[in-house]
Amino acid sequence: MRVSARFLVSAVSAAQFPAPSAPEIAFLGRSNVGKSSLLNALVGAAAAKVSSTPGRTRAINFFLVSDKRSTRKLIFADLPGYGYARISKSISSTWPGFIEPYLIDRSTLRLCVCLVDANVPPQASDRQLLDWLRSLRREFVVVATKADRLSGNQRACNLAALKKALELDEILPVSAKTGLGIKELWLRIEAVCSANDGA
Numbered sequence: 001m002r003v004s005a006r007f008l009v010s011a012v013s014a015a016q017f018p019a020p021s022a023p024e025i026a027f028l029g030r031s032n033v034g035k036s037s038l039l040n041a042l043v044g045a046a047a048a049k050v051s052s053t054p055g056r057t058r059a060i061n062f063f064l065v066s067d068k069r070s071t072r073k074l075i076f077a078d079l080p081g082y083g084y085a086r087i088s089k090s091i092s093s094t095w096p097g098f099i100e101p102y103l104i105d106r107s108t109l110r111l112c113v114c115l116v117d118a119n120v121p122p123q124a125s126d127r128q129l130l131d132w133l134r135s136l137r138r139e140f141v142v143v144a145t146k147a148d149r150l151s152g153n154q155r156a157c158n159l160a161a162l163k164k165a166l167e168l169d170e171i172l173p174v175s176a177k178t179g180l181g182i183k184e185l186w187l188r189i190e191a192v193c194s195a196n197d198g199a
């Protein structure tokens with residue numbers, strides 16, 4: 001998909017969310033997992049630049065993504081990175097309070113893209129997030145980032161460990177650096193949006 005992306009808003013409360021006008025894709029992951037880089041690889045430099053602006057890392061950054069060859073539009077929602085270790089009763093004590101209501105209530109949310117680092121052992125906070133999305137019956141896809149850093153054998157081993165610990169049928173290796181998996185992720189995003197077109 002050839003797309004252009006336009007930054008819409010950095011929202012720090014539900015009142016600031018853009019009107020739910022187009023199918024929405026949310027991107028979630030621990031800090032430093034490679035979320036800005038992946039967004040950059042999917043839609044271009046604008047997204048990553050906005051996400052790394054101080055003050056916007058605790059917000060949900062919304063982007064309007066337009067297909068250059070049709071009138072189709074999507075919204076990408078870049079959620080704040082959650083913390084490393086401390087997990088409270090909610091997903092993470094480091095997550096602002098308006099994030100959970102967003103994931104529970106957002107009517108146009110079609111897919112959560114959950115990022116885990118292919119180079120890091122399975123993390124409790126990622127498992128907790130996925131279990132919570134499962135309980136909400138939210139559709140999600142898990143991508144394993146920075147896969148370029150691993151050789152074939154090591155990559156296969158790490159992906160198998162992640163699949164087992166996170167109880168996944170599939171995990172998509174991606175690399176913002178080499179472009180690995182970017183096309184596959186777009187196909188998944190397009191599939192979920194077209195499946196819901198008539199809904």
Ligand code: GDP
Nearest residue numbers: 031032033034035036037146148149175176177
């Ligand atoms: P964020 O905090 O989740 O937005 O993470 P960033 O996108 O800022 O990336 C964190 C670090 O990982 C940076 O040093 C990136 O250069 C590096 N990184 C991100 N994606 C990749 C990737 O696909 N391959 C490699 N080798 N490094 C990556």
